[in-house]
Amino acid sequence: xxxxxxxxxxxxxxxxxxxxxxxxxxxxxxxxxxxxxxxxxxxxxxxxxxxxxxxxxxxxxxxxxxxxxxxxxxxxxxxxxxxxxxxxxxxxxxxxxxxxxxxxxxxxxxxxxxxxxxxxxxxxxxxxxxxxxxxxxxxxxxxxxxxxxxxxxxxxxxxxxxxxxxxxxxxxxxxxxxxxxxxxxxxxxxxxxxxxxxxxxxxxxxxxxxxxxxxxxxx
Amino acid sequence: xxxxxxxxxxxxxxxxxxxxxxxxxxxxxxxxxxxxxxxxxxxxxxxxxxxxxxxxxxxxxxxxxxxxxxxxxxxxxxxxxxxxxxxxxxxxxxxxxxxxxxxxxxxxxxxxxxxxxxxxxxxxxxxxxxxxxxxxxxxxxxxxxxxxxxxxxxxxxxxxxxxxxxxxxxxxxxxxxxxxxxxxxxxxxxxxxxxxxxxxxxxxxxxxxxxxxxxxxxx
Amino acid sequence: xxxxxxxxxxxxxxxxxxxxxxxxxxxxxxxxxxxxxxxxxxxxxxxxxxxxxxxxxxxxxxxxxxxxxxxxxxxxxxxxxxxxxxxxxxxxxxxxxxxxxxxxxxxxxxxxxxxxxxxxxxxxxxxxxxxxxxxxxxxxxxxxxxxxxxxxxxxxxxxxxxxxxxxxxxxxxxxxxxxxxxxxxxxxxxxxxxxxxxxxxxxxxxxxxxxxxxxxxxx
Amino acid sequence: xxxxxxxxxxxxxxxxxxxxxxxxxxxxxxxxxxxxxxxxxxxxxxxxxxxxxxxxxxxxxxxxxxxxxxxxxxxxxxxxxxxxxxxxxxxxxxxxxxxxxxxxxxxxxxxxxxxxxxxxxxxxxxxxxxxxxxxxxxxxxxxxxxxxxxxxxxxxxxxxxxxxxxxxxxxxxxxxxxxxxxxxxxxxxxxxxxxxxxxxxxxxxxxxxxxxxxxxxxx
DNA sequence: TATGAATGAGATTTCATTCAT
DNA sequence: GATGAATGAAATCTCATTCAT
Numbered sequence: 001x002x003x004x005x006x007x008x009x010x011x012x013x014x015x016x017x018x019x020x021x022x023x024x025x026x027x028x029x030x031x032x033x034x035x036x037x038x039x040x041x042x043x044x045x046x047x048x049x050x051x052x053x054x055x056x057x058x059x060x061x062x063x064x065x066x067x068x069x070x071x072x073x074x075x076x077x078x079x080x081x082x083x084x085x086x087x088x089x090x091x092x093x094x095x096x097x098x099x100x101x102x103x104x105x106x107x108x109x110x111x112x113x114x115x116x117x118x119x120x121x122x123x124x125x126x127x128x129x130x131x132x133x134x135x136x137x138x139x140x141x142x143x144x145x146x147x148x149x150x151x152x153x154x155x156x157x158x159x160x161x162x163x164x165x166x167x168x169x170x171x172x173x174x175x176x177x178x179x180x181x182x183x184x185x186x187x188x189x190x191x192x193x194x195x196x197x198x199x200x201x202x203x204x205x206x207x208x209x210x211x212x213x214x215x216x217x218x219x
Numbered sequence: 220x221x222x223x224x225x226x227x228x229x230x231x232x233x234x235x236x237x238x239x240x241x242x243x244x245x246x247x248x249x250x251x252x253x254x255x256x257x258x259x260x261x262x263x264x265x266x267x268x269x270x271x272x273x274x275x276x277x278x279x280x281x282x283x284x285x286x287x288x289x290x291x292x293x294x295x296x297x298x299x300x301x302x303x304x305x306x307x308x309x310x311x312x313x314x315x316x317x318x319x320x321x322x323x324x325x326x327x328x329x330x331x332x333x334x335x336x337x338x339x340x341x342x343x344x345x346x347x348x349x350x351x352x353x354x355x356x357x358x359x360x361x362x363x364x365x366x367x368x369x370x371x372x373x374x375x376x377x378x379x380x381x382x383x384x385x386x387x388x389x390x391x392x393x394x395x396x397x398x399x400x401x402x403x404x405x406x407x408x409x410x411x412x413x414x415x416x417x418x419x420x421x422x423x424x425x426x427x428x429x430x431x432x433x434x435x436x437x438x
Numbered sequence: 439x440x441x442x443x444x445x446x447x448x449x450x451x452x453x454x455x456x457x458x459x460x461x462x463x464x465x466x467x468x469x470x471x472x473x474x475x476x477x478x479x480x481x482x483x484x485x486x487x488x489x490x491x492x493x494x495x496x497x498x499x500x501x502x503x504x505x506x507x508x509x510x511x512x513x514x515x516x517x518x519x520x521x522x523x524x525x526x527x528x529x530x531x532x533x534x535x536x537x538x539x540x541x542x543x544x545x546x547x548x549x550x551x552x553x554x555x556x557x558x559x560x561x562x563x564x565x566x567x568x569x570x571x572x573x574x575x576x577x578x579x580x581x582x583x584x585x586x587x588x589x590x591x592x593x594x595x596x597x598x599x600x601x602x603x604x605x606x607x608x609x610x611x612x613x614x615x616x617x618x619x620x621x622x623x624x625x626x627x628x629x630x631x632x633x634x635x636x637x638x639x640x641x642x643x644x645x646x647x648x649x650x651x652x653x654x655x656x657x
Numbered sequence: 658x659x660x661x662x663x664x665x666x667x668x669x670x671x672x673x674x675x676x677x678x679x680x681x682x683x684x685x686x687x688x689x690x691x692x693x694x695x696x697x698x699x700x701x702x703x704x705x706x707x708x709x710x711x712x713x714x715x716x717x718x719x720x721x722x723x724x725x726x727x728x729x730x731x732x733x734x735x736x737x738x739x740x741x742x743x744x745x746x747x748x749x750x751x752x753x754x755x756x757x758x759x760x761x762x763x764x765x766x767x768x769x770x771x772x773x774x775x776x777x778x779x780x781x782x783x784x785x786x787x788x789x790x791x792x793x794x795x796x797x798x799x800x801x802x803x804x805x806x807x808x809x810x811x812x813x814x815x816x817x818x819x820x821x822x823x824x825x826x827x828x829x830x831x832x833x834x835x836x837x838x839x840x841x842x843x844x845x846x847x848x849x850x851x852x853x854x855x856x857x858x859x860x861x862x863x864x865x866x867x868x869x870x871x872x873x874x875x876x
Numbered sequence: 877t878a879t880g881a882a883t884g885a886g887a888t889t890t891c892a893t894t895c896a897t
Numbered sequence: 898g899a900t901g902a903a904t905g906a907a908a909t910c911t912c913a914t915t916c917a918t
Binding site for chain 4: 892
């Protein structure tokens with residue numbers, strides 16, 4: 001989704017107002033829920049807490065969401081979709097393969113740094129067994145892995161990326177490393193600039209940790 | 220704890236039988252709990268389910284565990300400690316840095332493949348906000364990261380590992396990648412041999428994904 | 439608290455409606471709880487029974503009371519405080535010492551006769567070791583004993599009460615005797631008019647059981 | 658029960674050994690139970706606690722007592738009966754009415770001071786609604802009240818006690834006052850000598866609190 | 877729409893009692 | 898007789914969800 005199509009969606013939402021989803025209150029509740037989920041975890045959060053955080057009555061939640069689980073589902077539909085479309089846009093800004101990957105990683109760190117609550121919820125939920133969000137997670141995960149896979153494949157064609165690697169592993173390897181960096185940052189109390197991890201991460205992706213001595217001087 | 224002292228502890232446990240901790244039933248319940256936690260997640264599991272799986276009455280659980288949370292805490296004390304001491308032993312089998320890392324990764328994949336329930340619980344809980352196990356997780360995580368850090372540092376001294384890397388990042392990068400591989404395997408339904416991922420993973424750690432052309436042939 | 443300030447409090451309660459404390463349902467539940475406590479005793483009463491008696495769902499109890507113990511605590515805060523302020527008012531109605539004591543005793547018997555459930559709970563709880571209400575009981579007990587002590591002291595100054603008595607004992611002696619009379623009435627099935635005991639009780643307090651004819655005056 | 662018949666019972670118990678009631682362990686458990694009941698109250702005490710205090714296994718309790726309630730019932734049969742027969746003996750030591758009452762009161766305070774646990778349990782249980790011990794309590798209470806009534810009636814015949822009093826009230830009035838004095842002592846932490854209350858109590862019983870100087874003789 | 881009091885199903889936990897050893 | 902592990906009924910309490918206002 002590019003800038004223009006994004007605006008179009010906003011307009012459409014304003015016009016059709018499907019089920020109040022573009023309603024200001026819908027967003028307030030969703031944001032409040034994410035704040036609470038991030039603080040206590042999904043199962044330890046109560047609908048009452050969310051309502052209080054959102055400044056609405058408990059019952060009001062049910063005018064916008066089917067049930068508690070649905071809040072989580074909507075979170076993946078609304079919030080993270082937005083983020084992932086931003087990732088795609090970022091990748092398309094350049095034609096250079098390594099730069100594409102670097103843009104993706106930086107944007108990923110940037111967005112998760114900007115919305116720490118989302119980061120917390122994302123980290124927690126993707127490792128849980130909630131059947132209601134499992135499909136969404138798979139879908140989103142696949143979206144991300146596909147972006148990475150596309151980049152890698154293009155790089156292989158260009159010659160900047162090794163051909164003797166297992167693509168299915170590599171794409172997960174990259175996502176896993178980024179996830180870990182975010183997780184470490186979250187649990188450290190978010191004291192440092194997360195995006196500063198982009199260059200060291202890229203360096204590890206591209207060159208590994210091995211010392212290739214001699215031949216390295218040719219690079 | 221080395222091999223010998225470990226055996227000693229086993230013997231001692233068999234002799235003193237401290238409050239049933241080495242009791243057969245204690246292990247049955249713990250194993251049952253992990254099975255249930257792995258299937259449904261901690262918060263969606265009930266004590267009744269665990270009791271049923273263990274083949275005991277609900278009340279019996281409370282003869283061995285203070286409360287539901289305590290089962291999780293005991294799991295980390297009993298089960299994973301065992302695993303991590305196995306990791307350490309595996310690392311000490313060789314002096315070669317790269318082989319040490321490879322042994323660690325292989326053992327990690329091997330153990331988690333062998334006990335899939337443990338793997339599920341471990342994956343889920345390490346990404347949750349359960350204040351009761353948070354400290355244990357940090358402790359175990361640190362243990363693992365320290366093992367990796369020791370290997371890396373030794374490799375840097377020997378010259379097999381690059382010196383221009385950020386150690387704090389690298390150790391987490393490696394743990395994150397292994398975690399992701401395990402997670403993918405778990406959610407794929409454990410259809411393939413997890414340990415077969417050792418070599419491709421090591422290759423990515425050491426050489427990265429970048430194509431260093433010319434010079435590479437020298438390696 | 440005098441008559442006027444008491445009315446003021448009633449009005450204020452009606453206006454501010456602090457968290458349902460003056461709520462109709464709060465009173466219904468409290469009254470139901472006292473009925474059940476009076477019938478079975480505190481520890482043999484269940485929250486379900488109270489809910490049933492009050493005509494509400496079990497969970498509703500917890501909207502008005504923190505837990506089962508809290509119901510008892512609230513009972514002492516709300517119900518008996520009211521009674522004891524009535525005692526004080528009654529004492530102030532006259533300046534004659536003996537009449538003051540008589541008014542107190544009569545009002546005491548009157549109030550406990552009127553609310554037999556309260557009487558049962560009061561009798562039971564004041565002789566129990568419930569740490570949650572122990573402080574309240576001490577406080578209320580002290581209030582009562584202080585009223586009696588004030589009357590006795592005033593009587594001693596006036597000359598209507600003997601000076602060679604141990605005040606700390608006398609005040610408890612009086613409370614103890616009244617309590618016993620109430621207790622007897624309760625366990626007899628409340629078949630007679632409790633307030634009719636006022637005169638005989640007062641007579642015993644003032645004159646004792648001894649026959650003072652002849653020689654007694656020499657003492 | 659007089660001295661002789663009491664000894665007879667002891668002998669009989671030693672011979673027939675009905676259901677182990679004269680067993681050493683029976684007494685140990687009963688004593689332990691009273692200690693625990695005195696500390697926590699009956700309903701807040703567990704059979705396990707009693708077993709631990711007695712130094713026996715939980716199951717052993719049920720070899721000597723039908724159930725938890727039965728321990729309380731036995732307590733009244735075994736322990737307090739013993740005490741009340743001592744009361745009777747004490748009363749019979751003199752022929753002087755006032756001295757009889759004084760002996761009773763002193764013995765009462767003495768025994769309850771000597772066995773504080775018994776005192777606590779007695780105070781608590783006599784004010785509770787336990788249907789299992791209700792009958793026992795009534796029976797014991799009646800025994801005590803009858804002793805007092807006998808003394809009073811004899812005193813009335815002799816002329817030392819007023820005739821214009823209500824006997825049903827007076828006997829309870831005396832028991833209530835003694836009870837209150839014991840209760841106050843218990844909850845004060847048993848810091849002073851309880852028997853020292855005998856004289857002041859007797860003084861209040863006989864002479865009352867009224868000042869009979871001058872005009873009072875006209876009443 | 878919005879509210880929030882009320883609901884009641886369901887979860888955790890306790891503990892008197894039993895029974896195989 | 899003595900044990901104490903095991904039982905499971907029953908109690909307390911929570912909280913997602915509903916619905917009359």
